[in-house]
Amino acid sequence: MSKLERYASLLVEVGLNVQEGQRVYISASVDALPLVRLVTEKAYRKGAKDVKVNLKDDHLTQLHAHHKSTEEYAKVPQWTIDERMFYSDEKAAFLSITSSSPELLKGVDPDKLKSMQVAYGNAFKEYSNRIQSDHHSWCVAGYPSAGWAKLVFPEKTEDEAVDALLDLIFYTMRVDREDPVEAWQELDATLHEKVDILNENHFHALRYSGPGTDFTIELPEKHLWAGASSENSDGMRFMANMPTEEVFTAPKKTGVNGYVSNTLPLSYGGNIIDGFKLTFKDGKVVEYEAEQGEDVLKNLLETDEGAKYLGEVALVPDDSPISNTGTLFFNTLFDENASCHIALGSAYGFSIDGGKDMSREELAEEGLNDSITHVDFMIGSAELDIYGIDPEGNETLIFKQGNWAI
Amino acid sequence: MSKLERYASLLVEVGLNVQEGQRVYISASVDALPLVRLVTEKAYRKGAKDVKVNLKDDHLTQLHAHHKSTEEYAKVPQWTIDERMFYSDEKAAFLSITSSSPELLKGVDPDKLKSMQVAYGNAFKEYSNRIQSDHHSWCVAGYPSAGWAKLVFPEKTEDEAVDALLDLIFYTMRVDREDPVEAWQELDATLHEKVDILNENHFHALRYSGPGTDFTIELPEKHLWAGASSENSDGMRFMANMPTEEVFTAPKKTGVNGYVSNTLPLSYGGNIIDGFKLTFKDGKVVEYEAEQGEDVLKNLLETDEGAKYLGEVALVPDDSPISNTGTLFFNTLFDENASCHIALGSAYGFSIDGGKDMSREELAEEGLNDSITHVDFMIGSAELDIYGIDPEGNETLIFKQGNWAI
Numbered sequence: 173m174s175k176l177e178r179y180a181s182l183l184v185e186v187g188l189n190v191q192e193g194q195r196v197y198i199s200a201s202v203d204a205l206p207l208v209r210l211v212t213e214k215a216y217r218k219g220a221k222d223v224k225v226n227l228k229d230d231h232l233t234q235l236h237a238h239h240k241s242t243e244e245y246a247k248v249p250q251w252t253i254d255e256r257m258f259y260s261d262e263k264a265a266f267l268s269i270t271s272s273s274p275e276l277l278k279g280v281d282p283d284k285l286k287s288m289q290v291a292y293g294n295a296f297k298e299y300s301n302r303i304q305s306d307h308h309s310w311c312v313a314g315y316p317s318a319g320w321a322k323l324v325f326p327e328k329t330e331d332e333a334v335d336a337l338l339d340l341i342f343y344t345m346r347v348d349r350e351d352p353v354e355a356w357q358e359l360d361a362t363l364h365e366k367v368d369i370l371n372e373n374h375f376h377a378l379r380y381s382g383p384g385t386d387f388t389i390e391l392p393e394k395h396l397w398a399g400a401s402s403e404n405s406d407g408m409r410f411m412a413n414m415p416t417e418e419v420f421t422a423p424k425k426t427g428v429n430g431y432v433s434n435t436l437p438l439s440y441g442g443n444i445i446d447g448f449k450l451t452f453k454d455g456k457v458v459e460y461e462a463e464q465g466e467d468v469l470k471n472l473l474e475t476d477e478g479a480k481y482l483g484e485v486a487l488v489p490d491d492s493p494i495s496n497t498g499t500l501f502f503n504t505l506f507d508e509n510a511s512c513h514i515a516l517g518s519a520y521g522f523s524i525d526g527g528k529d530m531s532r533e534e535l536a537e538e539g540l541n542d543s544i545t546h547v548d549f550m551i552g553s554a555e556l557d558i559y560g561i562d563p564e565g566n567e568t569l570i571f572k573q574g575n576w577a578i
Numbered sequence: 579m580s581k582l583e584r585y586a587s588l589l590v591e592v593g594l595n596v597q598e599g600q601r602v603y604i605s606a607s608v609d610a611l612p613l614v615r616l617v618t619e620k621a622y623r624k625g626a627k628d629v630k631v632n633l634k635d636d637h638l639t640q641l642h643a644h645h646k647s648t649e650e651y652a653k654v655p656q657w658t659i660d661e662r663m664f665y666s667d668e669k670a671a672f673l674s675i676t677s678s679s680p681e682l683l684k685g686v687d688p689d690k691l692k693s694m695q696v697a698y699g700n701a702f703k704e705y706s707n708r709i710q711s712d713h714h715s716w717c718v719a720g721y722p723s724a725g726w727a728k729l730v731f732p733e734k735t736e737d738e739a740v741d742a743l744l745d746l747i748f749y750t751m752r753v754d755r756e757d758p759v760e761a762w763q764e765l766d767a768t769l770h771e772k773v774d775i776l777n778e779n780h781f782h783a784l785r786y787s788g789p790g791t792d793f794t795i796e797l798p799e800k801h802l803w804a805g806a807s808s809e810n811s812d813g814m815r816f817m818a819n820m821p822t823e824e825v826f827t828a829p830k831k832t833g834v835n836g837y838v839s840n841t842l843p844l845s846y847g848g849n850i851i852d853g854f855k856l857t858f859k860d861g862k863v864v865e866y867e868a869e870q871g872e873d874v875l876k877n878l879l880e881t882d883e884g885a886k887y888l889g890e891v892a893l894v895p896d897d898s899p900i901s902n903t904g905t906l907f908f909n910t911l912f913d914e915n916a917s918c919h920i921a922l923g924s925a926y927g928f929s930i931d932g933g934k935d936m937s938r939e940e941l942a943e944e945g946l947n948d949s950i951t952h953v954d955f956m957i958g959s960a961e962l963d964i965y966g967i968d969p970e971g972n973e974t975l976i977f978k979q980g981n982w983a984i
Contacts, residue, residue: 208638235619
């Protein structure tokens with residue numbers, strides 16, 4: 173079996189864990205077709221009764237963004253919502269393959285982009301709620317487009333860059349291990365060990381200290397740490413992100429104070445934001461600045477009220493497979509698994525004990541943030557220390573110079 | 579401007595005749611993306627407010643056909659109908675690019691294919707009615723996929739075959755003329771001249787005589803011949819087929835008698851039917867046989883009651899640009915414009931004087947056939963004579979040995 177076939181198998185077996193008679197919904201751009209075709213075939217062979225592929229083309233995406241009026245660009249056709257909700261109601265397994273250039277929409281009017289993002293965020297809010305409570309299985313994975321690959325390897329030709337990035341993705345996916353499925357089982361066990369330790373400690377808060385970063389994140393009383401594989405509402409396991417190296421939970425919405433600086437660039441909505449610093453007071457971003465993409469950051473923060481609060485706090489050791497490639501991916505799926513990160517926007521329902529069955533209102537009462545957006549950004553480095561704080565104020569070092577200390 | 583750009587311009591300017599503020603709806607497979615991207619950009623530059631591209635992938639189409647159950651395969655999601663009807667209601671300009679291999683669905687259970695075709699035919703009947711009465715502008719054009727090109731040029735490599743077929747398409751599209759738009763205006767004038775002569779003659783019937791063919795087609799009292807450019811319900815010109823070399827009208831549903839043999843293979847629903855002969859009595863196919871694809875032909879004829887009757891009769895000289903390439907395209911858009919042809923299934927409303935504004939019931943009263951399908955097949959050759967018959971039974975030779983005699 174080729175590496176690409178092994179990759180496709182991993183997505184079907186471990187990522188989606190496709191069941192007999194299930195529907196599968198794949199979102200991808202045409203650049204990912206070599207992978208999408210294999211996943212589709214393997215999903216059918218595993219018994220899927222219907223594999224729907226929602227195909228986009230990056231070049232057309234750019235043309236639409238540049239030429240449509242803001243009004244047209246922000247229209248969300250009802251039938252696109254109907255389609256998604258049909259597959260959601262049927263508890264399809266959702267695979268999203270990220271491949272676009274991190275700068276795909278560079279040069280597009282930021283206000284036009286914001287209008288579109290807000291419109292789509294609102295239109296697909298119910299779908300996002302279901303994803304964030306693991307109602308059905310879902311998986312995000314990556315495949316290189318030429319545009320993305322050239323940003324990672326600017327000195328290579330397009331074809332060389334794509335090959336090199338694909339090789340890196342294979343590495344992070346553990347595709348080249350003798351038994352990739354077993355490798356993922358081991359990873360799953362390792363991350364769940366960390367999850368168990370953190371849940372046993374039941375910290376009241378986390379304190380971050382590093383260059384450009386000094387802040388404290390309170391955790392909700394009923395917070396739960398999670399990592400690697402998840403369980404959907406039918407009790408089926410799936411892997412929401414591939415690769416994944418993180419363990420994470422939700423912050424208490426109003427319990428974040430201090431300032432934090434990003435350590436890796438953030439690609440958001442087809443634009444890069446970098447060199448930025450956020451200052452929080454009682455959970456809310458009250459000051460921000462960025463060396464690059466400040467207008468994009470501004471629009472992100474203004475998406476809705478919840479976009480100014482945090483919805484996720486994730487721990488990733490600096491000494492991890494992705495981090496050790498020494499590669500900057502300019503893609504959150506990969507970069508967030510090379511670095512401690514936090515997310516602006518909505519929290520995952522399962523980050524609260526019993527939260528999978530709570531409404532967004534009930535989750536809010538437990539201290540979780542709600543928003544139509546959820547955007548991770550990287551704050552980890554080899555100079556970052558993180559302390560767990562118990563209710564009495566005693567501190568335990570959890571991360572020392574970027575790596576696990578417990 | 580490259581030839582491909584000139585082709586794209588022709589589709590936008592002459593085929594769709596895109597208007598300021600109009601919507602455009604493109605159906606294509608990913609093989610045609612080089613053309614689709616250019617058409618999209620040019621349509622936006624001409625003022626389109628929204629260019630929707632419905633992208634398919636032939637490889638995925640095959641996987642769905644082979645792996646889905648008949649029940650799943652024949653399901654037509656309501657949202658796909660909603661999408662199409664939205665663009666139809668908005669009088670979008672519809673472009674369909676044909677590129678798939680003529681044998682794309684070879685080996686798929688013919689009954690499964692029939693179920694799907696019947697389901698889609700019924701679901702999109704209102705849309706077809708609108709197309710067949712020129713409610714909005716529409717255009718069908720071609721772009722080579724590797725699968726299609728290899729069938730036309732089996733001795734060439736894939737890349738060579740695609741290039742060769744694309745060159746042929748450029749030739750049939752008059753892209754290499756000094757002024758392609760002017761060339762299309764000339765063609766339009768030439769075909770409308772023939773249309774005028776035929777309409778003035780107002781024949782009662784046509785009699786076909788050639789090898790394997792001896793039959794008579796009565797024409798409805800109010801029949802109108804048409805060819806080349808059409809006019810939509812807003813009075814905008816468009817070119818429904820590019821290329822086009824035909825003039826055509828509708829037969830009287832119950833007035834076809836005798837037998838006819840095909841002269842070029844027919845690719846229908848991803849399968850080839852060849853060496854076939856149909857015998858008609860009072861308009862209806864009462865006998866049929868085929869050397870290749872007889873089961874596919876059977877299912878085509880059994881699509882619905884109207885599929886056993888004719889809906890179009892078209893005249894194309896044997897000495898025409900496409901015919902003179904000496905190439906068998908295995909694609910109706912091209913082969914039908916190299917040969918006289920007739921179509922099983924629904925008739926075009928505009929083939930009757932005043933028919934654009936008639937309901938299907940009113941059209942039926944005027945003698946026009948109705949069906950959820952419309953499939954052209956080629957019956958012309960250099961040995962075919964066609965006579966026009968007046969109400970008194972006097973015969974005028976219109977086609978002599980495959981070419982215009984009037």
